Structures are given as C-alpha cells and as structure tokens.
Amino acid sequence: MEVSTPASRRIDARIDAAYGELPPQERRVADFLLEHLGDLAIFSAADISREAGVSKATVSRIFRKLGFESFSEVRDHVRELRHRGIPTTAPASSEDTEGLTVLERHEAQERENLSRVMAALEGGRLQQAVQLISDARRVVVVGLRNGFPLALHLRQQLTQIRGDVTLAPLPGQSLGEELAALGAEDLVIVLGFRRRPALFGRVVERVDAAEAGLLLIGDSTARPYAGRADAWIECSHHADGAFDSYAAAMSLISILSSGVLDARRTSGHRRISHISAAYEEMGELEDL
Structure with a gap:
C-alpha cells in the first residue's frame, strides 16, 4: 500500500493518511x-532502525509507502519544509553530536543572525535607510503575517520620534485605504518574511507605481523584490528549533529607530518630551 498523494504533501500528512493501515x-x-x-x-536509516527497534528492511518499506525512494529523499523533504518556514518538531535531544546543548545552539544561531544583519548595514546602507525614514513626508509601515508584529513595533518606535507614521493593514482594514494616496514624498517600509501572503508582491508593485520610496526588510526569500526598493536590508531569521527567530529583526528596528532619532535630534527629542508629558498628564504609565 503506497500513499497516493502529491509529492509536495508534508511527510506528517502522508503518515496521517497511511497510519491506520500500517x-x-x-x-x-x-x-x-x-x-x-x-x-x-x-x-x-540504520539509526532509525536501531532506535525504533525494527529491521532496516522495515524502515525502507515505510519510506516507499510514504512515497520516498530513500531516507536521503526524506531528509531533503524535511529540509525543504523548514526552508519554506513550515514548523517541524524541535530537536528532541538535549545535546548534539558536538556536545552543545539546546540553549547553546540557540545562542550560537542568534549570534550568527545578528552578525549577518549588522554586516548587511555596512557600506552606508544603515545611513541610507535612516535618511529615507527621516526625510519622508509620511511613513507607512506594512507588515503581513509574520511581519505584522515587527511592523507594529517599528511604527511604535518611529511615532515617538516623528509624526505621520501609520501602520497597515490595521485590523479589519484592507491595504487600499493606506496605499491609495501615496506620493513621491512618502515612504513605505515593507517587512516581508517567508510564507508571505500572495498579496505581498502587489503591495511592492503599488508602491513602485506610486513612485513612493520603498524600504524593504526581509529574509533572503524577499530578495527578488529588492530591485524595486530604494533600500533593501536582508535580515536572517534562522533558528535551531522549529520556529523562525525574529530577534535580529527586532535589533534592526532598534538601531534604525536610534538612527532616525539622531538624524532628527532637535525635533525628535522635542516630540519625545511632549509625549512623555502627555503620559504623565493622563497617568498612563506606572511609576518606577
């Protein structure tokens, strides 16, 4: 009995379909x-045979039933799932073959991600992005799916420094309302990480057609859109576990915001002072 499913179907879905007859x-x-x-x-394959307590022939047989020619094909399939951003089970062992613990592997990967994004900012790219944000008449921050919480945080930081910073899409809204009136003096910051909605490309095209500025922030899968951007910052989100990490992206938001404050030092600090006074008048924040 072989599982007659498309080759693109996840291995866990194939197992679910066949499990009752195994x-x-x-x-x-x-x-x-x-x-x-x-x-x-x-x-x-020998490790699986030993760990599961079955023969190698049994392991090979189930691979074929699931639509795979070999264990190598299974591994390639799982790597592809991970590359597409589909969560897979986190490593079960507390240590790997090099003796690193889960936490040590996680820390090492985070350091590598951060190093990569800092390297991407060299050669004037940070200054270019900061100038775009600082000089724009209006800034629209767009985040779809995984990019939305990042966009929300970036907008929150920028709105403390300058006015006319909006977030799109807001809950219950479409993007059209925010993108309809774009002009050449505006900037759209688009955050796009893998497993983006199909709408993403149309957003980039709309910004391009409006001749507004475009700052694109995303992982390597967003690179095909970089040619339409005024500035492109690649931000690694690789993780040792099942889910992508956005720690480097959050760090990028911090350094971008700090750069904008430095560029708009007088007006930025004045705005921060006014906002802080409003907090106190309204009693919105805890006394620490």
Whole structure:
C-alpha cells in the first residue's frame, strides 16, 4: 500500500493518511519520524532502525509507502519544509553530536543572525535607510503575517520620534485605504518574511507605481523584490528549533529607530518630551 498523494504533501500528512493501515513495526518507525522531524539530519536509516527497534528492511518499506525512494529523499523533504518556514518538531535531544546543548545552539544561531544583519548595514546602507525614514513626508509601515508584529513595533518606535507614521493593514482594514494616496514624498517600509501572503508582491508593485520610496526588510526569500526598493536590508531569521527567530529583526528596528532619532535630534527629542508629558498628564504609565 503506497500513499497516493502529491509529492509536495508534508511527510506528517502522508503518515496521517497511511497510519491506520500500517502494521505495528512500521507504526513504530512512523512514530519515530514524527517525533524527530526537526533533527532527522543527525540520523541515518540504520539509526532509525536501531532506535525504533525494527529491521532496516522495515524502515525502507515505510519510506516507499510514504512515497520516498530513500531516507536521503526524506531528509531533503524535511529540509525543504523548514526552508519554506513550515514548523517541524524541535530537536528532541538535549545535546548534539558536538556536545552543545539546546540553549547553546540557540545562542550560537542568534549570534550568527545578528552578525549577518549588522554586516548587511555596512557600506552606508544603515545611513541610507535612516535618511529615507527621516526625510519622508509620511511613513507607512506594512507588515503581513509574520511581519505584522515587527511592523507594529517599528511604527511604535518611529511615532515617538516623528509624526505621520501609520501602520497597515490595521485590523479589519484592507491595504487600499493606506496605499491609495501615496506620493513621491512618502515612504513605505515593507517587512516581508517567508510564507508571505500572495498579496505581498502587489503591495511592492503599488508602491513602485506610486513612485513612493520603498524600504524593504526581509529574509533572503524577499530578495527578488529588492530591485524595486530604494533600500533593501536582508535580515536572517534562522533558528535551531522549529520556529523562525525574529530577534535580529527586532535589533534592526532598534538601531534604525536610534538612527532616525539622531538624524532628527532637535525635533525628535522635542516630540519625545511632549509625549512623555502627555503620559504623565493622563497617568498612563506606572511609576518606577
């Protein structure tokens, strides 16, 4: 019995479809695969055979039933899922083959992500992005799906420094309201990370057609849109676990905002002072 499903179908979905008809030994292999989707790269077919307590022939047989020719194909499939941003099970072992713990691996990956985004800002790119934000008549920050919380935070930081900073889309709204009146003096900051909605490309095209400025921030999968941007900052989000990390993106937001404050030093500090006074008058913040 082979699973007649499209080749693009996730391995866990294939297992779910076949599980009820698998004999007990093959179910043990299926259970092992589901529990180790995130770290299959450290296993061989012989390892799976040993860990599941079944023969190598049993392991090969279930691979074929699931539509794979070999374990190498299974690993390539799981890597592709991860590359597309689909969460897979986090590593089950507390230490890897190099003796690093989960926390140590996580820290190392975060350091690498941060180093990459800092390198991307060299050569005047940071100054270029800061100048675009500082000089624009109006700034629209667009974040879709994973980019939305980042866009929300960026807008919150920028609005403390300068006026006319809006977030799009707001809950219950479409993007058309915010993008309809764009002009050459405006800037749109678009944050786009993998597994973006199909609408993303149309947003970039709309900004381009309006001749507004475009600051594009995203991971490597957004690179095809970089040619339409006035400034492009690539921000790595790789993670050792199942879910992408946005720590480097948050750090980027911090340094961008600080740069804008420095560029608009007098008016920026005056605005911060007025906002702080409003907080106190309204009693909105805790006394620390």
